[in-house]
Amino acid sequence: VSSAASEPALIGLDWGTTSLRVYLIGSDGQVLDHRESREGILQVPGGDFAGTLAARLADRWRGDLPIVASGMITSRNGWIETPYVDLPAGGAELAAGLVRHAIPGGPVVHFVPGLATEHDGVPDVMRGEETEIVGAVAGGFGDGLYVMPGTHSKWVMVRDRKLTAYATFMTGEIFAALKDHTILGRLMHDADIFQDDAFARGVEASRTSGTEVLHRLFSVRTLPLFGRLAPEEASDFMSGLLYGAEIAAGQARFEAGSGATVVGSRELSARVRRALELCGIEAQIAPADCAARGLFEIAAAAGLVGRHA
Amino acid sequence: VSSAASEPALIGLDWGTTSLRVYLIGSDGQVLDHRESREGILQVPGGDFAGTLAARLADRWRGDLPIVASGMITSRNGWIETPYVDLPAGGAELAAGLVRHAIPGGPVVHFVPGLATEHDGVPDVMRGEETEIVGAVAGGFGDGLYVMPGTHSKWVMVRDRKLTAYATFMTGEIFAALKDHTILGRLMHDADIFQDDAFARGVEASRTSGTEVLHRLFSVRTLPLFGRLAPEEASDFMSGLLYGAEIAAGQARFEAGSGATVVGSRELSARVRRALELCGIEAQIAPADCAARGLFEIAAAAGLVGRHA
Numbered sequence: 297v298s299s300a301a302s303e304p305a306l307i308g309l310d311w312g313t314t315s316l317r318v319y320l321i322g323s324d325g326q327v328l329d330h331r332e333s334r335e336g337i338l339q340v341p342g343g344d345f346a347g348t349l350a351a352r353l354a355d356r357w358r359g360d361l362p363i364v365a366s367g368m369i370t371s372r373n374g375w376i377e378t379p380y381v382d383l384p385a386g387g388a389e390l391a392a393g394l395v396r397h398a399i400p401g402g403p404v405v406h407f408v409p410g411l412a413t414e415h416d417g418v419p420d421v422m423r424g425e426e427t428e429i430v431g432a433v434a435g436g437f438g439d440g441l442y443v444m445p446g447t448h449s450k451w452v453m454v455r456d457r458k459l460t461a462y463a464t465f466m467t468g469e470i471f472a473a474l475k476d477h478t479i480l481g482r483l484m485h486d487a488d489i490f491q492d493d494a495f496a497r498g499v500e501a502s503r504t505s506g507t508e509v510l511h512r513l514f515s516v517r518t519l520p521l522f523g524r525l526a527p528e529e530a531s532d533f534m535s536g537l538l539y540g541a542e543i544a545a546g547q548a549r550f551e552a553g554s555g556a557t558v559v560g561s562r563e564l565s566a567r568v569r570r571a572l573e574l575c576g577i578e579a580q581i582a583p584a585d586c587a588a589r590g591l592f593e594i595a596a597a598a599g600l601v602g603r604h605a
Numbered sequence: 606v607s608s609a610a611s612e613p614a615l616i617g618l619d620w621g622t623t624s625l626r627v628y629l630i631g632s633d634g635q636v637l638d639h640r641e642s643r644e645g646i647l648q649v650p651g652g653d654f655a656g657t658l659a660a661r662l663a664d665r666w667r668g669d670l671p672i673v674a675s676g677m678i679t680s681r682n683g684w685i686e687t688p689y690v691d692l693p694a695g696g697a698e699l700a701a702g703l704v705r706h707a708i709p710g711g712p713v714v715h716f717v718p719g720l721a722t723e724h725d726g727v728p729d730v731m732r733g734e735e736t737e738i739v740g741a742v743a744g745g746f747g748d749g750l751y752v753m754p755g756t757h758s759k760w761v762m763v764r765d766r767k768l769t770a771y772a773t774f775m776t777g778e779i780f781a782a783l784k785d786h787t788i789l790g791r792l793m794h795d796a797d798i799f800q801d802d803a804f805a806r807g808v809e810a811s812r813t814s815g816t817e818v819l820h821r822l823f824s825v826r827t828l829p830l831f832g833r834l835a836p837e838e839a840s841d842f843m844s845g846l847l848y849g850a851e852i853a854a855g856q857a858r859f860e861a862g863s864g865a866t867v868v869g870s871r872e873l874s875a876r877v878r879r880a881l882e883l884c885g886i887e888a889q890i891a892p893a894d895c896a897a898r899g900l901f902e903i904a905a906a907a908g909l910v911g912r913h914a
Contacts, residue, residue: 412831416814417810417824418810418820418821418823418824418827419824419827419828419830419831419833420823420827421827421830448823463820464820464823465819465820465823466787466789466819466820466822466823467819469787469788470779470783470787470819470822472786473782473783473786473787474779474782476786477781477782477785477786478775478778478779478782479778480775501726501727505725507816507850507853507854507857508854508858509818509819509850510774510775510776510779510818510847510850510851510854511727511772511773511774511775511854511858512727513775513779514727514729514757514773514774514775515726515727515728518727518728518729518730519728521728521730522728524728538819541816541818541819542819544816545816545817545819545820548816548817549817549820
């Protein structure tokens, strides 16, 4: 908490599948305080989202501050399912689509809409990442390509400060399924540190052979069989193979230039920045609280908070 | 058992990860009798392969017949680990690599060697399929492209009756991991019958977009979300997506012509034949006992059985 902190103006909720982040945001958009808990939407007992929120806001945060929420909390399995907004979409379009929900005997929560698009017969959806992108754009990263690593990685193009296209890659979830539930994981020993050489070998091996990923993955089994990959290298090698395939497809789809901004957790951001670098894309990493900044921007666009420094 | 059955000449063991098939083979190469059990190499208590085999051969099959074995029984996790033979390899090369193992107080078992190759930095291995291919070739299917669907699908090229190249695709194992251990499976309802339309949609969607498989798979989630894929269609649609990606890579790698022979279980063979057909490859399906025929051909090349009709 800075000594020059502004007045509290907004409570922002970044409520995803595995965690809940509550931000107290000042009138200048800065985060004054924040709390994080493992109360993701699938971990809330009985789906009592109102009760969970009340418990989180029980003390000094309680008051008349507006509340804005984004993330999977707005999905069919969440609290209030919000409609989808079409592309292009920025802070103004998301603000226009906010869904107002008055908790009986409690405050009003404004839920950010989802985004939907379609490309080449594949519908694509987003809930939460759009708010992070709006925050990153407002935070100075501006137009261009964004890469958001995660369970379901997103590649997002921003033009004129609006999201204009995006695609989801199941990289993170497929990595976990392969590691935990196929023969590939049985040969792995978890290493204490990131195995950069093995990761780079994986990226290099797959980035020019994206069509062969179902075949390339078999090398996670055969290279150790011939003593050409150590058991403690196999996990990061496989991670590299999958990132290489993701980046090959992302570059083809988005005609990516030589730069990108990465938005995500610290560990995954460093990993995907390294992979992008190996593929000729220099990436900068956005700060961790893009969601808070995005929630503030959307609230400001909706007139829920004043916009002043 | 045919009334014109030849004399028993060989016992063939097709001993894989999940099952053991024992064949009694006549002097003309025909299968006189066979038994199948779920005693795959991972299911044999205490690794007592000799005891398991003795139990299977306990009665009238017992005698002085030569025994030849192929499959994962020859791997590091099996009974006797056999060396790898290089390509090109046919019946003669496999016969030359047989590993003889005398069971103390019991018969001699001859183990077929594995195959190893490498392409573009990916080592590839095979244990068991080579014997099926030798059997299919001898059975009249001859030179050309073979597709062997399974947990680890193999594409095999045969020239001059020898295997000259092959590649493994993890299609089957990845399908199972995605269905059982990712969000994609949670939206599926198993159908009573094969959903041909959905399967064909999946093949068509991915066969020209092989680089995008990590992205395309997300449509297994989003199409049902928008009512464009029924829950009972989702499994076969995803199967089609993965076969389409496998075939796209296989066609590029093997410069496949317009024909192929499928060797595998009946259900998987029908499925992959349909996928190949959608990709412009007419496939014929080899009979189920190619392994037995292959074991006979290898035994004959090794002089373990006479070759006469």
